[in-house]
Ligand SMILES: NC(=O)c1ccc[n+]([C@@H]2O[C@H](COP(=O)([O-])OP(=O)(O)OC[C@H]3O[C@@H](n4cnc5c(N)ncnc54)[C@H](O)[C@@H]3O)[C@@H](O)[C@H]2O)c1
């Protein structure tokens with residue numbers, strides 16, 4: 001089919017490249033000229049496994065194009081996806097200004113019947129509002145078929161997730177839009193759930209709120225387990241085997257970050273408030289998460305008499321492994337607090353250091369060697385569970401650090417493994433190991 005995708009961020013780019021891989025003819029439109037130029041040279045502006053291979057394939061096959069020109073991108077298209085950002089506004093609501101701007105620009109170039117699909121995460125009712133807006137601009141006689149197709153990919157595994165999604169949600173009030181989207185996704189061989197537009201919009205926020213709730217829930221239980229001397233990993237194993245609970249998304253740590261959970265939970269609360277139906281449970285999920293971000297710094301504070309002049313290594317900066325995205329990364333608030341309290345921070349991340357430099361305090365030192373990062377330090381804080389960090393031998397901490405004290409915010413190491421070394425080891429929801437002589 002003939003497809004256009006507006007916005008070439010994590011969602012738009014991956015969607016466009018995957019649809020081209022399945023044989024559709026796809027034009028991706030973005031206002032960012034340097035991004036479009038890079039993409040035309042098969043260089044990905046985002047760090048995502050497998051994406052550059054798809055770009056090369058699509059460009060070679062001549063069915064994947066990148067442009068800043070809406071007219072060229074929308075020419076003779078059957079379906080157009082809107083995949084621009086919907087970031088957090090100051091009041092916590094979703095900022096729809098990029099979506100409105102993109103829709104308005106697009107409307108001026110639509111001259112035939114077309115299905116317009118919102119892929120961005122948007123509050124319930126946005127599809128209807130955009131529909132109204134488009135109809136007020138397009139030429140009389142041109143039919144807009146509005147639809148919603150929310151995205152569930154995770155950063156770091158975005159290409160894999162697109163080809164192996166648990167389900168595809170198609171929200172369509174118009175039978176032709178439903179038919180076209182089913183045809184578009186036919187070759188993906190994935191379950192498709194068809195619903196109305198408002199329910200599709202609701203599904204996306206509900207899924208993210210539920211997943212965020214699981215994380216805040218297990219983090220509270222982890223803090224309590226730690227206090228009472230229980231082990232959170234045994235607890236999650238024990239509850240996870242109950243099929244009604246399930247074991248996924250129950251990794252205790254220093255809370256959720258990234259470009260989605262923090263903003264989507266806040267937007268959900270805002271949506272509910274706007275219809276006077278407060279979501280107190282989700283409000284608590286957010287509060288628990290904010291408190292959880294403090295846990296590692298609190299552990300440093302209670303371990304050392306004074307933080308002034310302390311030399312600390314921070315391992316992992318991105319909000320999760322396998323991405324260079326720093327949006328709402330726990331490392332930001334942790335490092336800011338440490339620096340404020342006089343700690344000298346040396347940071348290491350396998351891919352996110354360049355992006356991190358734009359948001360972290362200027363006092364931070366960086367090194368691309370994990371060994372160098374921990375050398376002669378008073379403590380090491382583990383913030384992101386990259387494989388390089390998880391696989392780094394524990395004996396190196398003993399060998400290289402001034403005192404081998406590890407504060408692990410992601411429970412990277414098994415307790416029985418740590419027990420073998422002369423290390424002081426603090427983690428989340430588990431007993432402290434103190435083998436320092
Ligand atoms: N990042 C994720 O993992 C993820 C997953 C599921 C859903 N979502 C949702 O998808 C949407 C997009 O998220 P993202 O992370 O891909 O965003 P992003 O910030 O990575 O990318 C947005 C892109 O849109 C472009 N853009 C902005 N205005 C434009 C315009 N008028 N015309 C053309 N292009 C324009 C920007 O230049 C940018 O390249 C959001 O609503 C987000 O909540 C994101």
Ligand SMILES: O=c1ccn([C@@H]2O[C@H](COP(=O)(O)OP(=O)(O)O[C@H]3O[C@H](CO)[C@@H](O)[C@H](O)[C@H]3O)[C@@H](O)[C@H]2O)c(=O)[nH]1
Nearest residue numbers: 151152153154155249250251253255256257258260319320
């Ligand atoms: O058991 C867990 C799982 C995740 N996290 C944290 O939660 C955050 C988000 O992780 P993840 O969900 O893997 O990454 P995202 O790329 O943000 O993906 C989420 O947000 C996307 C944007 O809406 C959705 O499309 C995805 O389905 C949803 O998983 C990260 O900070 C993780 O460290 C935990 O602390 N414990």
